[in-house]
Each structure stands twice: as structure tokens, then as C-alpha cells.
Amino acid sequence: MTSAIHVRDLRKSYGELDVLRGVDLDIAQGSIVALLGSNGAGKTTLVRILSTLLPADSGEASIHGLDVATAGPQVRATISLTGQFAAVDEVLTGRENLVLVAQLRHLAEPGRIADEVLARFSLTDAGQRRVSTWSGGMRRRLDIAMSLIGEPRVIFLDEPTTGLDPQARIEVWQAVKEVASRGTTVLLTTQYLDEAEQLADRIAILHEGRILVDGTLAELQDLLPPAEVEYVQKQPSLEDVFLAVIGTDRGAA
């Protein structure tokens, strides 16, 4: 079976700056994978390459067997992207935003689809108001909702909860779980370790241009020396794993 997302030795630099230095990643169909990385690790760069917005310098990247470099239109018909910053039209109402996306995906009955999606994301009440009057959390949910229209097989979410308050984060998490429950493959990037713990089936850590580790939370926890488990007397948190793997010593905290 071909993986939903397949990346092999992918490289990208901006001038002198080598951002991706040979990324390898395979993501099975229907799973939620969290891509963890610090600021500037290259998460957005990777997601933009996978969604055909940016050409890579070398290496392979394909979505359901479709090469992102040569089969752009087919890849775009398979995926959908929610970028790092909410990309909604503030002049339009929430419903109009959803209708717009449904029309651009050439679906029949865009109005009915918009109403269904509003209901699914508990946005029906706000749906008739211009998005400029919405809160940040509502916009982000709309942003994600727009990505679901047309049932793409693979969804990229670039830092879906950055800048949101705890309540809004939980709402977005519910939205992501809702998407994944329908069998959609989700690749989400995040800097929040608890978010990865909460949502992801598998976690990949991007650091210094490579995927350092990739596995389930339990597999990642096994990476730490057992000695630490004894002292702490509980499972190491993902934060411990993350800091250990990227080799940052945060002292005696």
C-alpha cells in the first residue's frame, strides 16, 4: 500500500540557509501525525512543499503516489491546507466563505454543504455575520472547516492552535479529531508538546533539517534512559523526550 504522504531525502535551502537537509517521512493513510519543531525548524517549509506552494531543491515528495513537483493539479485535488495564519475572507460572512470554497472545489449544492459544515463546527449562529466580527478561535475553526470541504484525503494543519486561548484550543482539537474520525490523514505541525500528545497517533520531531525521531508516544518515551523513569517515578512527558532528543539541557528544573 502506498503511504498517504511519502517524503525521501527532501532538501530545501534559502540561499545560504539550509532549512531541510534530507527529510524522510512516511505517513500511513488515516493517521494523525504531529510534526514537532522549534521556531524556524522548517515545519512550514515542509508543509508548503507538500502542498505544491513551494518547489523543493531535491528529493522526493508524493501524496498518495502523486509527485508534488510534477502532478501539482492532482495533488491539489487530493489535499487541503490550513496555513499557519488563518486565511479567511473577513469581508464575507462565515457561510459565504464556506460556499466560496465549495464552489471552487466544483461541488454540487454549495449552500447545503456550507450549512452542514457550519452545524458540524457549531458555527451556525455566527454563520450569517461577517468574519471581521468573529473571535480568533472562531476564525481558526472556520479556517479548518474550509479545509474539510470536498473531503480531501490529506489535510495539512500548520500550527492550528498557535495564539488561541485554552478554550479555543480545545475547540480546534475537537475539530481535528472530528476530521480524523472520517478517515482523513492529518499532518499537523505544532510547537506545543501537549497538543501532539493529545491529538497524534504518531509524532515526528524535525530538528536541524532532519526528522530525528518518528514514532508513537510510547515509542518516543522508550527512547529515554530508564534511569530517568526511576527518579521521576512516572512516564517521561513528551516535553522531556523532545528536549532530550534535540539535545537541549534545560538544567535542573
Place this chain on the structure above:
Amino acid sequence: MTTHFFSDTAVLLGRSLRHIARSPDTIISTLLMPIAMMLLFVYVFGGAIRSGTESYVSYLLPGILVLTIASGISYTAFRLFLDIQGGIVERFRSMPIARSSVLWAHVLTSLVANLLSLGVVLLVGLAMGFRSGAGPLAWLAVLGILVLLTLALTWVAVIPGLTAKSVDGASAFAYPLIFLPFISSAFVPTDTMPGPVRAFAEHQPVTTIIDVLRRLFAEQPVGSDIWAALAWCLGILAVAYVVAVRTYRGAVSA
């Protein structure tokens, strides 16, 4: 996928037209300058200008129409810049749509908005005494030239819309365009201008286009000048289109 080019463009055009309908002040503000100029030149300077025609309004109106377009198209740069900044262009580009439909929608929006503005300016001109006995064919020719000029200048405006780093930068390019009609036959005949200025004025496209419009309104033969005017419009259109589409492919994805 180019198969959806027309439907995608129509959907995105509908979106931009909604933006305009919800902030009609953008059209009103682009209208203020040309109408103020028309009032100023007709009622303040007009008496002192020898245009060689009976009615100065009739002499002036073609230039004001060109000025209206020059002032109107800067909003395309502004809107496109905001769309790129807001990330919505990136969203569109990651969707299975005809990619160039994003630009065409903005260009056609500009065409609709400018035709509305031109209509208003024409009505104000009529109220101020502009008269023309031109027949349907001449009016059609006027409309054709104005449409072509709007398309050409809007494609020019797309370029700063794509490349600007700030809102001010996106709109600033329009100032030289607005200035061009002043060094042309728009307000005064060129033969009173000093040598180099006159040479520039007589050979720049705005003069050619305005002179043709003026003769079409005055029921005079346009001769070969209409081809020169069309060539200017088409030439600018072709160059701006190619540069804009290239910039769109490159700059936005970098």
C-alpha cells in the same frame, strides 16, 4: 486545471464584487479626484485656457475619463496586496482551481468598478455641459478604447500588488500614472508647451488616446491615430500581462 478557468474566475469575481459592494467608499474615493479636477479646470482655469473648441468641458472630458481610470486601477494593487497578506491567495493556490483565475478575477473586478466610475464621470460631464453628437459606432469605439485601457493599466497595477511590501507601496505606483495626463493634451493643447515637454507630451500614449477619444466625440475622422491608440493599449496590456503572470508564478511561491 484549466477546464475550470471560466467558472473559477466567475466565482472569484463574485467574491471581489461583494467586497466592493460592501465598501462602496473605495469607488467614491477614486471618483473624487477626477471630478474635482473637472470642476477646477472648467470653472476656475477654463476661462483662461484656449482649447480651440467652443466648449472647454467637451475638450476636457476625454482627459478626465483617462484620469478616472488611472485613479481607479490603484485599488486593484491594494486589494491584491491585502489578499496576499491575508493568506487567502495561498489558500486558493493550494486548491484545485485554475491558478490564473485569481488574477483575472481581480482584473475583471477593476473593469466593472472602472466602468461604473466612468459612467458617473460622464454623467457629471453631461451636467456640466458636455455634449457629443457621436453616433453609436463612435460611442462603441470610445467604450472599446476605455475598456482596453482599463485592462492594460489594471494588469500594470497587478505587478505592484504582487510585489509590494506594504500597503503604501502597493498604491504609490499610481501617482506617476495619474501625473501622465497632466503632461499631455488632456487639459491644454500641447502646442503652448516648451520644447522638451511638448515633445514628451506629444509622443506619450495618453495624448494619442485622448486625442482619438476627443475626435470620436466631436465626429471628426480619427485617421490612423486610432490604430496608434489601440497599439499602445494592446502593447501595454501584453507586456504587463506577461510580467504579472510571471511575477505571480515566481514571487508568490518563493
